[in-house]
Amino acid sequence: MADDQASVAQIREWLDAVPDPEIPVISIVDLGIVRDVQWRDDVLDVVITPTYSGCPAMSVIPEDIKTELGRHGINKINISTQIAPVWTTDWLSDKGRANLKGYGIAAPRTTGVPEGCPRCESVDVEKISQFGSTPCKAQWRCKSCLEPFDYFKCI
Amino acid sequence: MITHSNQTADSRHLLEFVLRQGDNALVLGHRMSEWCGTGPALEEDIALANTALDLIGQTQMWLAYAAELEGRDRSANDLAFMRDATDFRNLLLLEQPNRDFGHTMMRQFLFDAYQVPFLQALESSADQRVADIAAKSGREARYHLERSSDIVIALGDGTEESHRRMQDALDRLWSYAGEMFVTDETDIAMHNAAIAPDLKLIHAQWNDTVQARLNKATLAVPDSTFVHKGGKNGVRHEEHLGHMLATMQVLQRSYPNSVW
Numbered sequence: 001m002a003d004d005q006a007s008v009a010q011i012r013e014w015l016d017a018v019p020d021p022e023i024p025v026i027s028i029v030d031l032g033i034v035r036d037v038q039w040r041d042d043v044l045d046v047v048i049t050p051t052y053s054g055c056p057a058m059s060v061i062p063e064d065i066k067t068e069l070g071r072h073g074i075n076k077i078n079i080s081t082q083i084a085p086v087w088t089t090d091w092l093s094d095k096g097r098a099n100l101k102g103y104g105i106a107a108p109r110t111t112g113v114p115e116g117c118p119r120c121e122s123v124d125v126e127k128i129s130q131f132g133s134t135p136c137k138a139q140w141r142c143k144s145c146l147e148p149f150d151y152f153k154c155i
Numbered sequence: 156m157i158t159h160s161n162q163t164a165d166s167r168h169l170l171e172f173v174l175r176q177g178d179n180a181l182v183l184g185h186r187m188s189e190w191c192g193t194g195p196a197l198e199e200d201i202a203l204a205n206t207a208l209d210l211i212g213q214t215q216m217w218l219a220y221a222a223e224l225e226g227r228d229r230s231a232n233d234l235a236f237m238r239d240a241t242d243f244r245n246l247l248l249l250e251q252p253n254r255d256f257g258h259t260m261m262r263q264f265l266f267d268a269y270q271v272p273f274l275q276a277l278e279s280s281a282d283q284r285v286a287d288i289a290a291k292s293g294r295e296a297r298y299h300l301e302r303s304s305d306i307v308i309a310l311g312d313g314t315e316e317s318h319r320r321m322q323d324a325l326d327r328l329w330s331y332a333g334e335m336f337v338t339d340e341t342d343i344a345m346h347n348a349a350i351a352p353d354l355k356l357i358h359a360q361w362n363d364t365v366q367a368r369l370n371k372a373t374l375a376v377p378d379s380t381f382v383h384k385g386g387k388n389g390v391r392h393e394e395h396l397g398h399m400l401a402t403m404q405v406l407q408r409s410y411p412n413s414v415w
């Protein structure tokens with residue numbers, strides 16, 4: 001490895017600036033889809049994992065990674081996709097979970113029920129539909145403030 | 156559930172098996188996508204489209220593997236868009252037209268109830284690639300089953316009209332469900348190679364799930380044992396598949412090799 005190569009830790013920090021194409025308040029690192037970053041001589045290998053099989057964002061993310069790292073002078077990048085072990089919402093970072101809530105999306109919970117309304121914190125909530133505006137979200141409604149909200153599905 | 160043996164899988168059977176999984180996901184995924192923009196309610200429209208998206212994503216994984224196994228320099232897209240109906244290996248159940256929303260969800264339910272235990276068994280497949288794809292798809296299938304069950308129960312145990320429509324759908328689709336459990340030489344070869352489970356075990360699990368939920372939906376399980384078959388082995392697809400492919404493949408057929 002050449003001395004002027006950026007460290008993997010530094011690159012991960014840069015990747016933390018790449019937003020999820022559909023939920024821009026969380027980064028692809030927050031989402032847990034950056035599985036591995038490694039130098040192979042002068043080529044950077046980046047391994048990513050899909051959230052949902054058919055998630056359309058997966059075709060955009062590699063381009064976004066190349067653009068962001070290109071800004072830091074890294075242009076030889078090999079991005080591959082790996083499906084095992086299977087991505088789960090457990091990989092979402094604490095920062096990511098907090099940012100989701102601030103954006104009005106309830107964070108995933110293993111119980112399958114959101115912690116509460118992301119707007120008024122009420123726990124009096126009900127499910128409207130198992131699917132929301134993207135494959136990773138479900139639609140819920142708050143019975144206190146009456147607002148609908150997205151819930152990041154737990155898988 | 157999967158018993159191991161020393162026999163190596165015949166590569167021809169493995170390709171056939173993987174193609175069947177890909178074609179099931181593709182044909183059902185396309186059928187679900189036909190609802191896009193015409194769902195009975197906005198939430199349902201979105202849910203139908205997202206289910207389709209999951210299935211198309213699963214198709215990409217299976218057909219990419221099938222294309223590699225085939226080794227004829229074809230891609231997953233080639234397999235999806237350039238094959239004729241007689242080359243497809245999907246279950247007849249899945250090519251059935253959507254008809255009404257209840258019929259669409261009954262078809263989905265009957266398949267989901269099979270797919271969940273089947274993919275779960277495949278997670279311990281002796282073929283690592285099969286196991287990985289199954290692990291990825293299985294989580295989505297469990298989510299789909301939760302939803303299709305809820306809807307079958309709500310509509311079955313709903314109004315007089317919704318009950319009648321769900322019973323009609325069940326009566327119509329029942330004779331197609333049996334093909335999921337028809338065991339042929341490919342299934343036997345896959346089971347012997349510890350790549351896939353014994354379909355008899357999956358059938359028993361399917362029966363438990365389906366009986367319990369149809370009971371809850373106040374729907375009568377048909378007593379007919381007649382089975383329509385010929386989809387998974389490609390011998391006899393119904394005319395519906397040809398019509399569906401004509402729409403699905405028109406762009407690639409008219410402008411071969413065009414890309415986004």
Ligand SMILES: [Zn+2]
Nearest residue numbers: 117120142145
């Ligand atoms: Zn609220």
